[in-house]
Amino acid sequence: MDKPIFLNHQLSLSRIQTEDQPLLFTLMDEVYKAPYRYVWEDGGDWYVNLIYNRHTLRKELSRERTHYFFVEWQERKIGILKYDFPFSPREIEIPNAMKLHRLYLHKEAHGQGIAQALLDHCETIAKQNQLDSIWLESMDCQVQAKRFYEKMGFQKVLAYTLDFERIFPEYRRILILKKDLK
Incomplete structure (x- = not known):
């Protein structure tokens, strides 16, 4: 097993393993659904079941480019961090880049500098791997997240409409944000 x-002194990452799926599911059922419930017809059940099931986790962990962690703060699992590299979006070419795929934290952890520390970690990894940029997708309706990423140096490069029927139509706009590292 990998070391954390x-x-x-209060914040660490521990690699998610296939056998962690029940814990991952339970954590994300709470952490994801709380802030995103309003965008989904079913409160987010379909999405959590799709993304955090055993089959999807096994598939994601089998990819060499995937790095998937529990975020632990004060010895408690409070969220997840997942990044993939090299990885470019389908919608626009971003070569030699890292995708910040998932960064979700329990609401109790907001405002503690944890998200910034996690982004700093991603930047360090990206630079160590000689990547040119980091990109992510953010729902346009998540104003707080969008503001945070912009404050951290990310800029909008594209907007598109997500084709998930279970998301209410007015919340389907997705932004691709990018931060250049060179």
Whole structure:
């Protein structure tokens, strides 16, 4: 088993393994659905079941480019971090880049500098791997997240409409944000 990655004395990352799926599912059922419930016809059940089931987790962990972690703060699992590299979006070419795929934190952890520490970690990894940029997707309706990423140096490069029928139509706009590292 991999050793945890300590980002500071209270914050660490532990690699998610296939056998962690029940814990991952339970955590994300709470952490994801709380802030995103309003965008889904079913409150987010379909999405959580799709993304955090055993089959999807096994498939994601089998990819060499995937790096998937529990975020632990004060010795408690409070969220997840997943990044993939090299990886470019389908909608626009972003060569030699890292995708910040998932960064979800329990609402109790907001405002503690944790998300910034996680982004700093991603930047360090990207630079160590000689990547040119980091990109992510954010729902346009998630104003707080969008504001945070812009404050961290990310800029909008594209907007598109997500084709998930279970998301209410007015919330389907997705932004691709990018931060250049060179």
